[in-house]
């Protein structure tokens with residue numbers, strides 16, 4: 329059993345103030361394989377004090393110092409790349425190929441983007457005789473989930489370092505080992521003591537202590553809408569800035585003129601990728617009613633070819649979902665879909681054939697789904713696709729927007745101009761036209777209950793800046 333009981337505070341690996349250990353489970357075999365500590369408010373106080381102490385010095389570091397440091401982090405991250413991919417697959421179950429090509433890759437992408445953005449960003453902008461100065465927001469508390477773990481960590485840490493902030497990270501207790509690895513990378517790169525601190529723990533204890541802490545200037549949170557609301561409430565008494573990246577129930581609108589042979593397999597695979605555990609997964613597929621039959625046939629064939637299994641076996645497309653809690657939640661929602669009268673096209677409750685250990689879920693597709701059913705409203709966070717027939721394009725757009733969420737949208741059309749017209753009507757922070765992938769330099773975030781603020785690229789860098797207007801800065 330791997331033992332990772334210490335926290336990284338003030339540039340050192342230290343024991344928790346009081347010991348409370350927690351097991352990390354391998355979702356492919358349900359066996360605990362590592363142990364971490366769950367921290368307390370006292371650990372948070374120590375980490376915040378360390379971050380606060382070094383803030384005056386780090387906030388005045390030069391652009392060149394920060395760029396040099398970020399480049400060292402890139403080099404060490406690259407050297408330990410394989411470890412990141414393996415760790416992520418082990419602790420959250422993504423197939424190793426996905427961990428290598430996407431999970432670990434996107435962390436590196438955010439580091440390189442932070443370098444590019446900082447190089448190009450003018451921190452002091454003259455406006456007449458006034459100077460608009462961009463300064464680090466201060467000490468930042470960061471809370472991240474388990475589903476794209478290193479992506480979510482690095483898209484906060486890299487721009488915060490670039491901005492001159494100091495920080496305390498509380499990663500998900502379900503998949504904390506990639507965060508510990510990243511702390512080792514930062515330590516080796518020579519991040520000054522106290523600039524980056526890591527405290528493991530659960531949400532109600534460490535997450536709450538960070539959110540309410542009077543010496544933290546900003547909370548950057550990624551996770552469920554439920555926990556995002558808790559963070560916002562806890563942060564309110566100290567009026568700190570709160571940035572939230574929350575859940576989604578993203579629509580994928582297949583327009584009349586779409587190429588079904590391309591759009592449907594792509595839509596299905598995009599939904600199933602990472603076992604459906606992506607906040608921006610295209611979980612509601614809207615299709616013209618007259619074409620539902622044809623769509624269902626293509627979707628069924630695609631789903632039934634998907635190889636579910638051990639994340640470390642070559643050729644696996646879908647690993648297990650992360651935990652027993654997630655497994656049970658997904659089973660309950662699949663049962664609800666059946667009970668509410670949706671047509672089960674493929675999959676269903678129980679494990680896939682031949683897999684009787686591990687949190688494996690059957691790739692599942694429902695058709696004839698109505699937008700008021702639980703499977704169309706709740707974020708399932710599993711490989712479950714809902715197909716909803718529509719009669720008119722306007723009805724599809726209205727149903728797409730009829731959700732408390734607004735993270736992402738997907739549109740399929742034979743005409744780019746047609747797709748653009750529909751994109752303008754979606755109330756979502758992101759839209760992907762005709763299978764376009766994510767853009768690591770574009771703003772990432774949502775409308776409505778999918779969050780506030782934007783991460784990634786220049787927008788993500790802005791999140792960690794305060795703006796100071798200095799009047800009379802220039803002589804007339």
Ligand code: NAD
Nearest residue numbers: 472473474499500531535536551552555558573574575607
């Ligand atoms: P979660 O909200 O339970 O946990 C996320 C993090 O919040 C964890 O570190 C957890 O310990 C912490 N937390 C839990 N309760 C808290 C509280 N009361 N106060 C402070 N912190 C608390 O979510 P999860 O199950 O780990 O992750 C899945 C969720 O994250 C999904 O809803 C998904 O859509 C969302 N997500 C959103 C994005 C995005 O960028 N929009 C990205 C990934 C995941």
